[in-house]
Amino acid sequence: MARVALVTGGTRGIGAEISIALQTAGRTVVATYASNDQAAEAFSKVTGIKVYRFNAAKFEECSDALKKIVAEVGPIEILVNNAGITRDGTLQKMDRDMWDAVIDTNLGSCYNLCKLTFDxxxxxxxxxxxxxxxxxxxxxxxxxxxYAAAKSGIHGFTKALAQEGARFGITVNAIAPGYVDTEMVRAVPPEVLQKIIARIPVGRLGKPTDISRGVVFLTADDCDFVTGSTLSINGGQHMY
Structure with a gap:
């Protein structure tokens, strides 16, 4: 029986490509989304992937949704925490709501979904x-x-949870994408985007498939000796 994979933010952009790649790899995929019903319905119609709407930043919503998903599809064996938003601004202009929204969605959702599937x-x-x-x-x-604090938090969260899961056959990894050609990045002013691309050694933006290939690798049944790692997929923009 195919393993069940849940992808948060899985109906658009990088998340949609991850959902499709996992489906192609033989997984039974469930994609979640927060608000765009039209996009989610269109995605589900084209791919046949089941979609569920809930706010990944809200623990109770996650809990209710997971109970429904497990009852209808089966236990989650593969989890991809992809849900994310931006609320950009310098610290001087950033209010607490902007901070909380990004931390809760980008990092808090990792806690919520891992907490609800780990046992x-x-x-x-x-x-x-x-x-x-x-x-x-x-x-x-x-x-x-x-955004930087939330995403950096994911990398630390990954290393710690990997140690908790290792002896139970659970691997926990992260992917750190660079700038990927998605709707969000295409909204950047052209002159700014060109400056970004100029700093990428391979000379282009990433493609969603660049990221989804990494996810397929890290979630494979036989990828059981890679855990606590962050795979950087950024065209050489940042190396360390």
Missing amino acids: SMRNAKFGRIVSIGSVNGQAGQYGQVN
Whole structure:
């Protein structure tokens, strides 16, 4: 029976590509989303992937949704924490709501979903968790103290949880994408985008498939000796 994979923020952008790649790899995929019903319905119609709407930043909503998903599809064996938002601004202009929204969605959602699926993975003696970080969580970025803090937190969260899961057959890893050609990045003013690309040694933006290939690798059944790692997929923009 195909393993069940849940991808948060899995109906658009990088998340959609991850969902499709996991489906192609033979997984039974469930994609979640927060608000865009039209996009989610269109995605589900084209791919046949089941979609569920809930706010990944809200623990009770996650809990209710997971109970429904497990009853309808089965226990979650593969979890991809991809849900994320931006609320950019310098610290001087950033209010507490902007900070909380990004921390709760980008980092808090990792706690929520891992907390709700980890026991089942432990009992099954198998689990694959991949959380999507960012090059800006590694290198920092002007005007993104909230986003950089959340994404950097994912990298620490990953290393700690990997130690808890290792003896139960659960691997926990992260991917730190660089700038990827998505709707969010295409909204950047062209002159700014060109400056960004100029700093990428391979000379282009990433593609969603660059990231999804990494997820497929890290969630494979036989990828059981890689845990606590952050895979940087950024075209050489940041190396360490």
